Amino acid sequence: MSEWNSYQIQDFVPFSADVYFRMLERMGETFWPLQLFTLAVGVAALLLALRGKSRIALLLLAPVWVFVGVAFFAQRYANLNWIGQILGWVWIAQAALLVLLAATGRGTAGPVESHSANNITGVLISLVGLLMFPLLAPVLDTSWTQAEVFGLHPDPTGVVSLGIFMIALRGWAQWLTCLVPLLWITLSALTLQVLEAPWWGALFAVAAVAVGSLIGQSRVVLARPGR
Template sequence: MNNYVSYQLQDFIPFSADVYFRLLERINETWWPLHLLGLALGATALVLALKKRERLVWLLIAPVWAFVAVVFFMQYYAQLNWAGHYVGYAFLAQAILLLLLALAGFSRSKVSAANTSAVANSRPAAVAIGLGIALTGLLALPLMATLSGGGWWQAQVFGIHADPTAISTLGLALMLLRGWRLWLVACIPMLWLLLSGLTLWVLQATEAWLLFAVLAAALVGIAVLCRYPEKKA
């Protein structure tokens, strides 16, 4: 029993900060300029979310999650951590979930007239928080690499790397979804951000605090929406 108690968080991270950030560089060097397409898809999804075109948003985002699952996790991250393949399967499950959500055509508009005022009260706050989170994934996280001295080749970009993809998807979910569908879509992104945040914290990377801040903001947004449970028409 004492042997298990003696373990610390860093004992579960089988790589150093230098190795991890070199992995990011390798991914960026290999897949450039696909980053531009990823950013374009993310920006397009954000514009569509503001217009409440939910089905199109998830149709755009689902292939991105599948790409990150196969390329980021199974081809690269799994070289550092044996659990990378399993996380990749979780990202593939998220891609399938988003595709099913798009095909099913779930919409926040499917609420009763009696609940319209509740939606009106909750939506602006949720959209504001979600918009801020989505922009964090698209812009703030990539910029942090240069601000911390890592350079552009260590920048994490939506559609290529896991962290910005999870962050922006979480923001889009807050903008578009309510009730159990929000929890369903937000579960895997939030779990990954927690795991990645803890990993980066052990590696003493400044990005860890940004991931923790995103998690806190997302929980606030979900709490705001939970005040107004969705009612069927």
């Protein structure tokens, strides 16, 4: 036990900030201008979820999760950290779950009310993923190729998907699909903290707000008559 107590978070991050951010940049350079298409997919999925077309929104997200699982985790992140291969399979499994839910309609939400607290939270979280990460490039005075974008990089993909799941799904399906993005967002926030990236706190905030909203909605459902 004392041996484990000697470890710190940085002992589990086997790469430097320069190496990690260069990997993110090369991801953007390799697939440019695919970012424009994936951003459009993210916006479309969000709008479809808000209009109650949850099953179509989930189908749009599924190939994005496969792409990030293979192109980012299996082919790139795995070269820096052995857990990359495992994460790749986890993201592919998440994509399969989305297809299953879309095909069966289990746990999907119908037309939603725009003033619903959980839906408003979902929209705000999705917008953080769609807008904040690309805008970090000019804010930090770096090139656009270094910008993280939904559909290519896991952080914005996880954040946007988390927001959409909060809108498009309900009950056990919502909790199950939110689990993977929540775990990745937390893991990424810890990694960025070690790498001294200034936006790591924003990821922790997203995870905390999402969990709080999910718990709040669960309590409302349990408190309804007949439950």
